[in-house]
Amino acid sequence: MMAGAAQHREPVRYVQIDESLCNGCVLCIKACPTKAIRIREGKARIEGVCIDCCECVRVCPRRAIQAITSESLDLAEKDHIIVSPSTVLYSQFGEDVLPNDVLLGLKRMGFGYIHDQSYTSEIFNLAVELYIKENREKPDAPLPFISPVCPVVVSLIAYRFQSLLKHIPPLITPREIVAREGKTRLAARHGLDAETFKVLHITPCPSKMICMKESILQEHSYLDAAIGINTIYGELKRNIHDVEDDIVLHHSGGIGLSWGMSGGEISGVELNCLAVSGLEETIRYLEKIEIGLLGDIDYVEFRACTEGCLGGPFTVMDKYQGKRNLQKLVRMFGVEKQVKYGYVKKLYDKGWFFTDKKESHEEAITQISAVDIARGIERLKRIEETLKLLPRKECGACGSPDCTTFAEDVTDGKASLESCVFWKDQKRKLNIRP
Amino acid sequence: MKPGGLLKKYSIKPRDFVKAGEGSIRIQKFLKFIGFDAGLIRRISICAYEAEMNVVMHGGDGEMSMLVDPKEIVLEVADDGPGIPDIGLALQEGYSTASPEHREMGFGAGMGLPNIKKNADSLDIHSGNGQGVHLTMCFEVKTR
Numbered sequence: 001m002m003a004g005a006a007q008h009r010e011p012v013r014y015v016q017i018d019e020s021l022c023n024g025c026v027l028c029i030k031a032c033p034t035k036a037i038r039i040r041e042g043k044a045r046i047e048g049v050c051i052d053c054c055e056c057v058r059v060c061p062r063r064a065i066q067a068i069t070s071e072s073l074d075l076a077e078k079d080h081i082i083v084s085p086s087t088v089l090y091s092q093f094g095e096d097v098l099p100n101d102v103l104l105g106l107k108r109m110g111f112g113y114i115h116d117q118s119y120t121s122e123i124f125n126l127a128v129e130l131y132i133k134e135n136r137e138k139p140d141a142p143l144p145f146i147s148p149v150c151p152v153v154v155s156l157i158a159y160r161f162q163s164l165l166k167h168i169p170p171l172i173t174p175r176e177i178v179a180r181e182g183k184t185r186l187a188a189r190h191g192l193d194a195e196t197f198k199v200l201h202i203t204p205c206p207s208k209m210i211c212m213k214e215s216i217l218q219e220h221s222y223l224d225a226a227i228g229i230n231t232i233y234g235e236l237k238r239n240i241h242d243v244e245d246d247i248v249l250h251h252s253g254g255i256g257l258s259w260g261m262s263g264g265e266i267s268g269v270e271l272n273c274l275a276v277s278g279l280e281e282t283i284r285y286l287e288k289i290e291i292g293l294l295g296d297i298d299y300v301e302f303r304a305c306t307e308g309c310l311g312g313p314f315t316v317m318d319k320y321q322g323k324r325n326l327q328k329l330v331r332m333f334g335v336e337k338q339v340k341y342g343y344v345k346k347l348y349d350k351g352w353f354f355t356d357k358k359e360s361h362e363e364a365i366t367q368i369s370a371v372d373i374a375r376g377i378e379r380l381k382r383i384e385e386t387l388k389l390l391p392r393k394e395c396g397a398c399g400s401p402d403c404t405t406f407a408e409d410v411t412d413g414k415a416s417l418e419s420c421v422f423w424k425d426q427k428r429k430l431n432i433r434p
Numbered sequence: 435m436k437p438g439g440l441l442k443k444y445s446i447k448p449r450d451f452v453k454a455g456e457g458s459i460r461i462q463k464f465l466k467f468i469g470f471d472a473g474l475i476r477r478i479s480i481c482a483y484e485a486e487m488n489v490v491m492h493g494g495d496g497e498m499s500m501l502v503d504p505k506e507i508v509l510e511v512a513d514d515g516p517g518i519p520d521i522g523l524a525l526q527e528g529y530s531t532a533s534p535e536h537r538e539m540g541f542g543a544g545m546g547l548p549n550i551k552k553n554a555d556s557l558d559i560h561s562g563n564g565q566g567v568h569l570t571m572c573f574e575v576k577t578r
């Protein structure tokens with residue numbers, strides 16, 4: 001059905017299952033929003049399209065499913081590395097540690113350059129405003145526009161809600177802007193090639209690594225590597241105490257800092273906005289938008305994780321405590337915008353915020369053949385016939401997440417009715433002879 | 435049932451604003467699953483939603499049914515409520531008998547039926563005072 005989406009993705013998997021720990025329970029197959037997991041021979045396997053949401057990681061009681069938290073980057077060459085942490089990092093050390101302390105801690109670890117993202121996030125807010133004001137009155141404007149920031153949401157849209165791709169403005173995210181500007185400015189300053197400098201993103205989730213490699217929104221990513229907050233946490237924490245340095249690395253106000261929590265991105269956008277977090281709610285709202293609802297809203301900030309990136313799978317602090325810390329920072333730094341509108345407008349007019357891949361946002365005009373449609377209808381009929389044979393206990397014991405998906409698997413020749421644990425009973429009940 | 439066609443039915447309860455819209459979402463998922471193009475699905479979903487909401491707001495017990503065929507999709511929404519006394523008037527943009535409560539919830543712009551007319555390839559309305567409403571909407575499937 002969604003053949004196009006599968007081709008986007010290389011088989012590189014950032015979410016991996018350790019079969020020696022897996023006991024083949026059904027929790028992960030039921031949690032997966034793309035129904036990508038099956039139990040085969042007693043072990044969970046990812047067979048379908050994975051959008052790196054980590055729902056399976058979160059539900060696995062045996063910790064058999066883990067996401068890769070870091071990538072090879074020659075850390076010996078630290079002086080050429082630009083470190084750019086997600087703003088969530090600032091919430092992970094307790095109430096008394098300020099963003100600048102965290103950035104100085106990174107500096108102490110020996111990284112050459114430390115670039116804050118929260119200030120750029122405030123710049124991005126204004127770019128979003130400009131884009132929407134310029135486009136929302138156009139005939140057939142795809143309202144509401146959808147934030148391009150959370151990569152899991154973008155993958156989800158590409159896989160399950162393709163008609164909504166055009167709702168994502170062709171703007172590059174703050175993390176990419178920081179990386180691009182960091183590289184080009186340093187290169188100019190030192191008279192070196194931009195690629196001499198490598199950007200390491202400190203991330204709350206594995207999905208950032210995926211969009212470094214291949215993103216449907218962007219041809220080329222300026223990020224070179226990513227490391228999970230939890231991976232770098234211990235060493236960074238040791239480096240944060242007693243920072244005496246008086247270098248100022250953090251420049252944003254409270255709005256840029258609040259990006260780590262749900263509602264943080266839109267807090268800086270003066271339009272009719274909505275913030276939705278958590279995968280289940282995200283899907284519910286995407287469904288509504290897809291049938292044409294919410295057209296009176298300008299912009300929706302979707303975050304796959306509950307409470308936003310604070311709830312990311314690589315965070316260390318509990319999301320609600322992290323939220324308390326961020327809220328305190330927001331109060332401390334105030335909600336005054338630190339960025340000048342005229343400055344952003346100039347950059348905007350120069351094309352500074354636009355991705356290098358505008359066409360991907362146009363809906364592909366695919367004319368489906370009559371044969372495909374007829375085949376689709378036939379397949380659905382067979383699935384429904386198969387479903388009538390099943391007990392609808394939705395137990396997952398067959399290895400598929402629910403009876404409907406099992407019926408699909410059977411229809412597609414990927415599973416046999418014999419795998420249904422109630423099949424013997426069903427045959428008797430329905431009077432089916434072998 | 436026509437050979438090659440597939441029939442889907444969903445019931446609609448009047449005044450049930452919590453469940454309202456579910457039938458349209460299911461219809462939409464179903465069409466997506468078969469593989470129809472996004473533009474066609476969008477048009478059908480808009481019509482299904484508007485018709486469903488009209489039953490919830492103005493109608494009686496209702497049913498939505500969809501017949502899917504490789505060449506044409508026929509969507510019917512019927513209810514046994516009070517009916518529409520003057521169809522021509524109801525089809526005018528902005529005409530609405532929605533209550534103030536409905537308007538508070540964001541409904542009652544009087545654009546539902548006009549939107550259906552715009553998005554469906556053909557629309558047939560059967561109704562009268564006390565006779566319920568029966569909408570038949572057809573959508574042509576363009577393939578290569």
Ligand SMILES: Nc1ncnc2c1ncn2[C@@H]1O[C@H](COP(=O)(O)OP(=O)(O)O)[C@@H](O)[C@H]1O
Binds near residue numbers: 494567
């Ligand atoms: N199923 C129905 N039962 C009774 N009356 C209806 C029904 N559908 C539409 N109507 C009438 O037609 C009018 C116009 O409908 P519509 O264009 O959808 O506008 P709205 O629903 O915003 O009032 C409604 O206000 C109502 O009086």
Ligand code: SF4
Binds near residue numbers: 031037051
């Ligand atoms: S990460 Fe998400 S999409 Fe991927 S297998 Fe796990 S639950 Fe499914």
Ligand code: SF4
Binds near residue numbers: 053150204206309311
């Ligand atoms: S909400 Fe944030 S942490 Fe979670 S997947 Fe999206 S970008 Fe990553």
Ligand SMILES: [Mg+2]
Binds near residue numbers: 484544545546547
């Ligand atoms: Mg209406």
